[in-house]
Amino acid sequence: MKLITAIVKPFKLDDVKAALQEAGIEGMTASEVQGFGRQRGHTEVYRGAEYTVDFVPKVRVEVVTNDADVARLVEVIVNSAHTDKIGDGKIWVTDVESFTRIRTGEQGADAL
Amino acid sequence: MKLITAIVKPFKLDDVKAALQEAGIEGMTASEVQGFGRQRGHTEVYRGAEYTVDFVPKVRVEVVTNDADVARLVEVIVNSAHTDKIGDGKIWVTDVESFTRIRTGEQGADAL
Amino acid sequence: MKLITAIVKPFKLDDVKAALQEAGIEGMTASEVQGFGRQRGHTEVYRGAEYTVDFVPKVRVEVVTNDADVARLVEVIVNSAHTDKIGDGKIWVTDVESFTRIRTGEQGADAL
Amino acid sequence: MTEIDTGNTAWVLASAALVLFMTPGLAFFYSGMVRSKHVLGMLMQNFFSMGLVSVLWVLVGFSLAFGDGGGWIGNFDFAGLKDLATIENLPGYTGDFALTIPVLAFVAYQMMFAVITPALITGATADRLKFAGYTAFLALWLVLVYSPVAHWVFSPNGWLFKRGALDFAGGTVVHINAGIAALVLVLVIGKRRGWPREAMPPHSLPLTLLGTGILWFGWFGFNAGSALGANGLAAQAFINTHMAAAAAMLGWLVVERIKGGHATTLGAASGAVAGLVAITPCAGFVGGIAPLAIGAIAGVVCFLAIQLKFKLGYDDSLDVIAVHLVGGIVGSLLLGLFSDKAVNSLGADGIFFGGSELMIDQLVAVGATVLFSGVVSFIIAKLVDVTIGLRVTPEQETEGLDLSQHAEVAYQLGGVPR
């Protein structure tokens, strides 16, 4: 099985989630991250002192899925997350050697 | 070496940590995540308007360990984290190609 | 390609970021984590009751990069993140099977 | 001139301080309800009124509201506080209305009302108002809308006052006035992006509850201070204010529980405020347990009035219209029923006490305020919108008012150092 990790813009999470459900995904895990990249951050001013903040708030979405679905899901994420503006994010896929559902101990695809 | 990633219920973290220490683990990394899955979220009401929240707070536990210990540790986590209720979470294992202790630069098992 | 994951001390993030930029990295993702390990936590007192907190705040830094750069970047992180005190953190490397830029759909190194 | 009474002065000065404190209270009440990226924008709009409106009030506002100038508007005699430190009494404030406090205490007290009234509007336009445009609107509205209406109703020379319309502490001048302006403004600037599709839950209800506590506390100065003395009338207005807030909280929570299944913290806060709004015009004119009735009715009606925005499709972010416009009207008209000359000889009898004219006067007062404030607010809003602009860009709205308007972030609770 594979783990798809996507870094997306926070306000896009809803669309990504909807699209993944569309695509038949029954579960995913999201978390708050700070991204650094081409998209520049912003400037803050406190009592005349300027601070540049390089990090941009992003959301990490993780989906474990069957090998067969990876390509399709990556495309689903790309389509639902992109705004064509710098900072849309990245997706990377890594191999998962075992996957377990804690409640039942089920392994592999059954645990999905 | 392998990276074990477990998504567990927040109030179970203590038990999981204790169980892992029991099992001889000397270190782990935990982080806050939001889970989406079979376990349904909840509803909030503000001035008569209802909002459904699909995400459920979870904790991600990451443990890097020797290949030999993986199966055992996964079992340890399953046993310490499960409540037999929907939403207990998942565990997945991925391969780690190199592991380094920043303080000393030690590599592999020595870095554990 | 590879994913380098580093757990570092929060106040070291700036140095690590600078060093990685130095080393030619154009993007990375950081997130808040709680670490458990050799470095002991602290004690809090509320109305005479003492609580020991085992977890120590850390920052996770993730960098996806070309296979060729991994060794060098790990070294860069080690050098920029270490304080020679317990708790400096860990670095682990995992294999990335595909990497995509959401904005353009570019794959692999082009997506960096 | 009537002697200055130290007790009355002490109470009015304390009341003025209490009313000033209400504007920060309002800022917290509102900002707790917005999302975390818009918090400072909301706080700033309220605090800024303490700055700009106060200066304008001193320069021209007070003079236009309380200067000698017939029924429609004052004049510039008191511009820049001219003569006010030494003048014996204000135009019209003679006989029963003669002040027993220093005129400057009255000026300061009234100033706090001028500060909070336009601030009330900002709840409706939350999350999308452009700061530069807001400052212009604020200045124009204070001078062109607030000052005249205050003159009509509060000044003994005002045409509504003379006509017999009653407004003890600002049901029309403050709440209906701000409420109708809020409606006009949301129609001019339009809905928030994503509303009503996206959920936009409060980012900090404790902050909203803090605001509620401060508002309730300050409202004693607002209503009981309007007796302009520390006497039986002030005591009556004081207890009436509290009773209405309490009954309205219960009223709101009961309907909420019945309709939604839960009695919410935000509901308790909203209900209390609705009751305080409704009792404002009545505070010094009703007695017995009438305030309980007025409060309970206001709590229920205002809760139901929130549905209007979904039905009619205007985006009143924090329900200023349901609470202040509707609540203000409810209070002003219920006064036409519950007003009791036995409580206040300078008042009038409502329908329940055999008086029939009062209700007419109240209807006229409500109508005149809605009409005048509605029209002039609309003109000002349009004017500012086409010139400076009243709404932020879509990018700024997505980024949030805090960063886009003020280059600040409300909370930095650690985690990843940025």
Added chain:
Amino acid sequence: MTEIDTGNTAWVLASAALVLFMTPGLAFFYSGMVRSKHVLGMLMQNFFSMGLVSVLWVLVGFSLAFGDGGGWIGNFDFAGLKDLATIENLPGYTGDFALTIPVLAFVAYQMMFAVITPALITGATADRLKFAGYTAFLALWLVLVYSPVAHWVFSPNGWLFKRGALDFAGGTVVHINAGIAALVLVLVIGKRRGWPREAMPPHSLPLTLLGTGILWFGWFGFNAGSALGANGLAAQAFINTHMAAAAAMLGWLVVERIKGGHATTLGAASGAVAGLVAITPCAGFVGGIAPLAIGAIAGVVCFLAIQLKFKLGYDDSLDVIAVHLVGGIVGSLLLGLFSDKAVNSLGADGIFFGGSELMIDQLVAVGATVLFSGVVSFIIAKLVDVTIGLRVTPEQETEGLDLSQHAEVAYQLGGVPR
């Protein structure tokens, strides 16, 4: 009838507003100490008392407490505020006790005490009280426990008052009364899941410090306002209140530092409150530096009293028993030592000033309050528990009061949009 004095009225009205403000203050003081999933539950229990208790007070509570009706309880003469706007003076309030303020001002002032007293209890039952059951308990307790005890002690016709027991601002009526009810309640509903094994640290000490600031501020109205006038006695009560709070903060911090190695922010806040509690019965009866002694003793004793819950195994979540029950008793009995007729001729001399009876009277007052409130509170609690239920389900407790009782979340500071 004695003349109404505007200065006295101004001070009592200001004091009534200050005491009302204490309930939100208490809400923040408490809610800062609970975990983030129980914040709104705590806030709501306190704010709701401002609603329900106020209405009940107006309808029957005040009449039962201050109506003419012998030593044990008042009557229904004043139900629904009947006659109170016009009556010359209240039963028993003649001669030295004659009011120089509007009766309604006194009613409003007393109402604020009735509001905060049951709210004090909620700190003990934090994180597990069922809202529906709480509302029932609140209503019954106000009428069946608070009103009678207030009559005994505050009304000049009350048997404890007549007997000579002294309680300037509510050591017995407010603190001991609420404190013993808190003990009974925690025994009835049991411990929080996981207590004392799990750590349950405060979620926001700044919120608790905000509550502390508001409580300290409002307590001047609570104690100095109880002089019912702006005079030397009020000034004495005012400075005594402040001195005791200050000394208690130091007392608490010193022991804390010695025993735990740290002087904590929560300790400073808790100590100050303990001092304010202890000085409440004494405020208008002691002079010189006695308040420093009373405060310091209270700070030390209350800190030590916290250990009781671990020793005896009851779960008093936020130490209401250690601070209000113990602190109230400490104050009431120390008054038996430090009371000085030279400070207040209507008072009595304590042991240090050669008076021996007072201590007896104080012991009787404390005992009677503990006994009566303890028993009746227990009956009410049991009654509500078996009918509506006083405790949430384990699932609801784990989920938190905010979501389970009110369908709300306290904070939404961004991160992952939900």
Added chain:
Amino acid sequence: MTEIDTGNTAWVLASAALVLFMTPGLAFFYSGMVRSKHVLGMLMQNFFSMGLVSVLWVLVGFSLAFGDGGGWIGNFDFAGLKDLATIENLPGYTGDFALTIPVLAFVAYQMMFAVITPALITGATADRLKFAGYTAFLALWLVLVYSPVAHWVFSPNGWLFKRGALDFAGGTVVHINAGIAALVLVLVIGKRRGWPREAMPPHSLPLTLLGTGILWFGWFGFNAGSALGANGLAAQAFINTHMAAAAAMLGWLVVERIKGGHATTLGAASGAVAGLVAITPCAGFVGGIAPLAIGAIAGVVCFLAIQLKFKLGYDDSLDVIAVHLVGGIVGSLLLGLFSDKAVNSLGADGIFFGGSELMIDQLVAVGATVLFSGVVSFIIAKLVDVTIGLRVTPEQETEGLDLSQHAEVAYQLGGVPR
């Protein structure tokens, strides 16, 4: 003896409560600006002053400030409040200065000034002050610096008072005094680690805005209460205070907008406080729209003064020097221009009203305060630094004051249970 006036007493008691409330307000104003690991350290330093300073004030401070003892310092006659409950009037308080309130009310009122003054200093030393050392500094400074300076300026027997220097509510005694001590202290303890390289943004601007609201509210007690009565002068001081705060907010925001491109929330708050500081010495001596001028000037000057720390390289964490030292000097000297005997016959005419001596007296007062407080504060700081230590270790500074000094964490908003 002059009669005690209930109205005046009511106002001074209310004012004393308001001024006490300012210290928590200051705590929130400051702690909102620090990073989240230093929040409690800041809150504690301020709240602790309410404890320690109050006790010291009662024991010796007041007596040294207002006891009979020539121009330089009082004596120990009133130590432990001796005689103050019964004394007719305080030394020097005769004729025009005779008190019309209970002496204890005056003692309590003055106590609140003593509490907040040293607390003001803590903003400059934020994030690195060792708590143990702070407590020692606090005690010594109150007795050796505050009490004498208060005697010089506030007591009618003080040499600066006698000389004719004017300070209505504490421009020199409070703001310049604390401001120069802050400068000395930051020079003694040095910069924060990482300053100015690292960004150290405010962790919660809503908390800072809350502090601002409370400070503004309380300042009415601070300035208008200094009239020691509820009269025309109090009303004048009241409105002046508000006008200056408002104008200063606008002044600050305008320069900020011009120089930095944004009008910030923190700027609005800072500007208002700067205006309140500057009007403090002037509140009861100026009239008309002079307060608008004083406020606007202070807003602009204080904003620009912030740059000094970067130019000169001292680390005044929260700009206490720019706001209180500079703001206090601006106000004290502008009084030399704007003072108007027509407003207050006990005052003097400034240059704009043909008076030339006043400016000299103001310069002397400012100079004397800066010199005396600067020198003595330096000696105390050095003394404490070499003995107990005034600064935390680098490890403690990195860990944060909350954990290292108080073993507490400010916020625990869930996420990963620890």
